[in-house]
Amino acid sequence: MLDKPVAAQRRGEAAEEPAVHLIRSDDEALAIAAALATDFAQDAGKRDRERILPWEELKRLSASGLLGITVPKAHGGAGASYVTLGRVVALIAAADPSIAQIPQSHFSAVDKLRVLAEEDLRSFILGEFLQGRLFGNATAEPGGKTSKEHKTRFTRLGDHFRIDGTKVYATGALFARWVSLTGTDEDGNDWNAYVPRETPGLEVVDDWDGFGQRITASGTVKLDGVLVDARFVYPRSARDERIHTASAVAQFIHVAIDLGIAKAALDDTIRFVSTLAHPARGSGIARAADDPIAVRDIGEVTVQYHAAEALQDRAGRLIDEAIVSGSEADAAKSLVAVAEAKILTTAVALTASSKLFELAGTQATHARHNLDRHWRNARTHTLHDGIRWKYHAVGNFYLNGQLADPWTMGHPYRPAPAE
Structure with a gap:
């Protein structure tokens, strides 16, 4: 079983985090989403106009248990259907679409883990989901390069990988507990890594200035010698097969x-x-x-x-x-x-x-x-x-x-x- 990374342990997460509700059914997920959406809609216009980032709203989203609704029942979750997830996201988006977009890569990670990751890593990350810990995205390269042309470089160093590069449109990374990174090694192999947000060398720059979706903070992530335990890295090339x-x-x-x-x-x-x-x-x-x-x-x-x-x-x-x-x-x-x-x-x-x-x-x-x-x-x-x-x-x-x-x-x- 994977242990929590040292960087995360130093933060004393357990003492700081509120209790997270465990959702048991699709109907419960929809009811909770509807209630949150009603509240989120109240100041949505003000948040957009003044670019007030939704820190408090995301804390409530995390504590509600919605971030873990698609975790399979075998891993302790509700195993909610994707029909339900779509309805949940649409409810939140009708209230404030920036808040709905921030966990987009978080929700999509469940199926990516199912398809690509080994069981040990899958179980650990899904457990983090059930604890309400948000996963952010840092996958897009400047210039829109495809996965086989990544500028971000993964270098194997024993039982760690070193990651160097720059990512753009990094939705959710500013608010995340974990950041999902992609890159390519010297042999052209594609990799995905889960990195604690506060890992040295990982900098999130809030420079998103799009005229819409203004509070997604979809900015830039700079990676300078980021070291990640190899246990939290898995190959992406299998997706093409x-x-x-x-x-x-x-x-x-x-x-x-x-x-x-x-x-x-x-x-x-x-x-x-x-x-x-x-x-x-x-x-x-x-x-x-x-x-x-x-x-x-x-x-x-x-x-x-x-x-x-x-x-x-x-x-x-x-x-x-x-x-x-x-x-x-x-x-x-x-x-x-x-x-x-x-x-x-x-x-x-x-x-x-x-x-x-x-x-x-x-x-x-x-x-x-x-x-x-x-x-x-x-x-x-x-x-x-x-x-x-x-x-x-x-x-x-x-x-x-x-x-x-x-x-x-x-x-x-x-x-x-x-x-």
């Missing part, structure tokens, strides 16, 4: 974030049109909510939202089925299903957050309402996992039996695995 669900899970969480942004924008549109908006000039309508064109547009966006919601649930269900079956063919179906869902959640997030101003009118642009945060969040987050190749990937799968690269849903293609 078979089709599995780890990529589908990672992208699925982004689907749920977009769906939550759409819900928040649609809800604010309905609220504003019902209570504050003026009827269109020259329409002869006394109330904006009675404008037949506005009514029709609200109906259209609502249908788009419900369609996206249904595709998200379908994608989650296919991920769950693929994990149970272990079939590459099922995993491929889940990847394509996530791509389908992402197409619709991207569209409805952008449509709802833009239609808000068209229907609510000039009043909606006042800074005191900060309603532009919905569009800024939608436009920023949907860039993460762009959809321009996803239609092509879906069509090529169903028409030609070709599966796109599972980590990007773009080139290259390979024959889809047989049933």
Whole structure:
């Protein structure tokens, strides 16, 4: 059994951390997420406007037990379905999508561990999840290099690895107890490491200045001679040998974030049109909510939202089925299903957050309402996992039996695995 790293022991974590609730069921997870979302929504606009980082909110998220809901029952968790996880993330994202995005790589790590890691490491990390310890992401390279072109270097030094390099878009790293790092050794082999946040040589720079998702602190991580015990390092090259669900899970969480942004924008549109908006000039309508064109547009966006919601649930269900079956063919179906869902959640997030101003009118642009945060969040987050190749990937799968690269849903293609 792996022991806690010395760097973590020195912090005296057990004495500092609040008790973490152990969630036992999917229904309990959804109820807790809904309650937290209600609270998180209260000051979401202020946090965005003043860039107040959500330290306290993340403490509550950690203590709630939600960070461990997908830990399998065999490891002491609730083993919640990915359908449930999608709904949980969407609930939190509707309240504050930055808070929902911060643990994106944390939630996706469960399936990555299942697929790639040895049982000893898997059990230890899943135990950390159940203790509410957040895992952050530091995987993206400057310039957007692919995994085989990493600039970050892993060097084996006996029973340790030395890590040197720079990472960008490191969502969650600033708030994390552990940081997930990726890199390549001198022979071109890909590695993944879990490193305690306070390890010497690991510096997180809060330099994220995107106009949306403003409080994710998705900044830069600098790695200068970071030493990590080899027990917390595992190879990543195995991911290229078979089709599995780890990529589908990672992208699925982004689907749920977009769906939550759409819900928040649609809800604010309905609220504003019902209570504050003026009827269109020259329409002869006394109330904006009675404008037949506005009514029709609200109906259209609502249908788009419900369609996206249904595709998200379908994608989650296919991920769950693929994990149970272990079939590459099922995993491929889940990847394509996530791509389908992402197409619709991207569209409805952008449509709802833009239609808000068209229907609510000039009043909606006042800074005191900060309603532009919905569009800024939608436009920023949907860039993460762009959809321009996803239609092509879906069509090529169903028409030609070709599966796109599972980590990007773009080139290259390979024959889809047989049933």
